[in-house]
Amino acid sequence: MRENLHRFFRAARGAGVRLSPAESIDAMRAVSKVGFADRTILRDTFLLTLAKTQDEKKALGDCFDLFFDQPEPQSPLEDGKADEQEPSGSNAASDSPGDSSGGDEQADGLGQLAQMLLAQDRNQISAAIANAASAASLSDIRYFTQRGIFSGRVLDQMGIERLRDDLDNLAATNPALAERLTNALDGLRGTVRETVSQALMLYGREEAENLRNEILRNAPLSRIEPRQVEQMRNLIRQIARRLRERYSKPRKRQRRGHLDVRRTIRRNAAWGGVPFLTAWKRRHRDRPKIVALCDVSGSVARVSDFFLLLIHSLHEVVDDVRSFAFSGHLIEVSDILESKSPEEAMAEIMSKVGFGSSDYGNSFDDFEHGWMSSITPQTTVIVLGDARSNNLDPRADILRRIAERSKRVVWLNPEGRMAWGWGDSEMPRYSTFCTVVRQCATAKQLERAVSDIVASYQ
């Protein structure tokens, strides 16, 4: 059973529950106290010891059900008890026809697997499948393409070669028995296939998830398909959690700067200038203040969506964020984003300012008249957009004034560097006033950009 528990822990990790060795030891100790008799108690025990959040509890619960659910149409709990009571009876029943009917006497010459299948002893078969599965190291399965290979290996381990020989022999001598055996073999194949699929769901999930996330991280945000949006949101949330963990802890040591000679001398005047007490300069650390201006027109809209989601998920790190959205004109969207779910908020923002052709000049003008005072020398201004202003006046002079007031201006452009300055792109004109200009088309680049901005305040 210990082996099974270890496999279960691996499956749980695959399901997204973060398990440390210490937790698995705790779980083992707990299990040794409650035993395996009652499945619901066992389930509760795992939920208590292993899962540490609501989401993890749900994932682990599903994983538990999958893991302890055998592909056979029987639930281990009731049948296990029922079988304990009647093994003698069923054995006697299966023995007696073997003795009386002449047809089954030939079964003695058959291989183990064939006998097992003919006896129809489900417990024995499932035990044999489980043994064969562990012998074929089924828990190493990672990708769905491996299903065929592993099914073959499991069947090999069970001795299908011998069964085929038996079938060939029987086809000549006892066609009726051969037919029964063929049917049973089909059933067995189905069961093995199910076992393998189940193992894939249990053990292959982690790998599949990693692969998918890796692809998603590098996919251009503006061109992902609608069905992937939800996955992308999850990925962005993961990124936000990672950034929070990295930057939310205040680092005290970093704040201590040089020795403050003047204050040290003054403080120690009483001892004739002998420095008993030292005074240190404290490196000043600004609290991150961010003003984000996001283009929500056309293809940039989706990137803005994810960017706003990310920046507003960073509460612990940056509590002072003001977001603005624009295409033709500009509005403040901080309250909408704070009070609603990401989907609703984005829908509302789009209905207010979205779907227009972008006019950077006019939007900057709106900003200067409405909210210029929100920019202080500690503020980082982030502009997210492709700088394609439909040949209207770009009003780069406003961006210059913004840059003068703020700590710095970061421009994130979803387009590749090659496209900057081509057509109606005003990027070269804007970029003179920006502290940093970078491409930001994928989740990976987004994470880098936001991480760098937050890190500059540490």
Next chain:
Amino acid sequence: MAENRPSASIEAVESGLAAQGYIASRQIATAVYLAQQIEKPILVEGPAGVGKTELAKAIAAWRGMKMIRLQCYEGLDEAKALYEWKYAKQLLYTQILKDKLGEVLGGAPTLEAALNQLHDFGDVFFSKEFVEPRPLLQALEQPAGCVLLIDEIDKSDAEFESLLLEILSDFQVTIPELGTVVAVAAPTVILTSNSERDLGDALKRRCLHLHIGFPEQKLEERIVESRVPGISQTLRKQMVSFIHEVRTLDLKKLPSVSETIDWARVLVLLQAPELGHEVVKDTLNVLLKYEADIEATMPQVSSFIAKTSRQNVFG
């Protein structure tokens, strides 16, 4: 015997808590049983008012142990939670013992000899007598064991969590001047959290994690029955299913078990025979704590009442 039949002992926990008026779900009972068996703290999370703190009280009452409560808040530190030196007493004693010290050291010819003599007396002023034990240290010193309730841990600072780690994993505290204090009998530790902030992984790892949500209808009826015995069965059924309907709405603060119990008391006081439109409208402020929530619920009241009475007929 109890070791062999865990399910029986879990039932024993359930009935033990029930005797104290705490109706526990199976999962809660399992958590309490396991916490005792493998000596681990329980971290209880869930919305406000579902009986997280009550659980600790019920366990203490059931086992007949003392309950020590540490209420967490922002800025809580070692001196308030763990121990503090009694500075005033130390000062007072040095003043009183001044003469005595003079006598003891009187014979010493040199300063060095006096110092050595003083060393022989050991750290008299940094001994157990001068330590003011705060809740955490108190809990370790209870000879018969106790229930230590660390309430609303999410309200404290992140640094305070690290302070708890030693106690939670080994049931011991290290005081630099005295050495390590190990628990006489391992206390049953319950931590509660309203998930205001995410707790650190190190803390979570050391605990059994129990989430108490809103109870199912049957369970909640039993809770009301045990807490407000005077209420009639029909009214109880109606009001609990009414509350379950309210919880499906999108409200600022959903009514939890404590509100259910309060409401049941109010209904008994008003001697309401059954859930009527007027009674509900008059007492909705017991159930909902925000004006906006009451406004959102008001138009639904009649349909909810109709639904609950229908359920009553068929169920």
